[in-house]
Amino acid sequence: MTEDTTTPLPRLIIVSGQPGSGKTTLAHRVAREIGCPAVIRDEIKEGMVHAHGPGFQPAESDPLTMRTYPLFFECLQLLLAAGVAVVAEAAFQHRLWHTGLGPLMDLGELRIVRCHTQEHTMMARRRIRMSSEPTRAAHADAATLTPEPEWTPLHLDRPTLDVDTTDGYRPGLEAITAFCQA
Template sequence: MVSGPPATGKTTLARALAQHLGCPAILRDEIKQGMVMNRPGHDPDSDDPLNIPALEAFFATITVLLRAGTTVVAEAAFQDRLWRPGLEPLAAFADLRIIRCTTPAATVARRITDRAHSDSHRAAHGDKALLADMEAGVYDPDKFIPISLDARTCWWTPPTATRPAWRRSGDSCCGRIPRGTQAEDVLIDCGSYLRGG
């Protein structure tokens, strides 16, 4: 499970990790984007009626694949109150691993702004409202409430110029990737972590 606030590198990491592991990536935003394609005039900046159906489809898809014995990489920007109820039933038959993505709030704001202007699929999401909430102090990505399950958890921060190398501590690992580090090295380490190594 790849979790964290919006624009922290979750989707990029989830896609790369799934490709590296050779398993499906289940991305909540792509599920919602597929729903929006069938809803002309959809307005994500209001009380979005597709959020709950997208959440339900996301967990239903993960459940079907896990029950079939499929390893999956699932990604969403849910906080604990949305993740935990969907994950708790899965813990009875799946070995859940959690990667929590983090990045500074200023980087989050810049990334949301950039992708709102460059990615037409982002029209399915409330990026403009999220930016307005950040500017008004209503939403702070640093106060994101992470998944609180008894599961192995890894923290990962996307690359910046000054990040120390990827490291592991006890049953958790902290991913901080310096510039110049090969993404493959990180994926091998992260993939090993997810497989239990």
């Protein structure tokens, strides 16, 4: 009888949603619960802006944003290739992100968590974080103060869980982490 010595693929948990949908908070919570790193696209850009120094002016598709996208996927690829499970968080709108995720599908077992909330809650969260989080100066947040009618959630042929973050989590955190680990 031969023993199966194949190493299982690490889990890649994608947490997505519109700005203000609660995805960053949930991504950090899930990563803590299951014991793996969280790679947050906005935090990578914030680190670039910090290294850039004063005077950076954010804009949609500014040079640092454009450098952030490939770096985000390179970080994920490096971790997955090393056998590390990871939570990846970004505003994964399907048309913008599915091509970057394609090469990662052979490196990790993908689970998608899509965050959503009521529009007025999302807009309120966006305004609050603009005024209370200094690191948000790295982002062109003023452009996100209106609803995005063209938003298309990430949809791939992988297990997907929709989470309402309006007041806590529905389903609850225990069910979310169970889905991520299944």
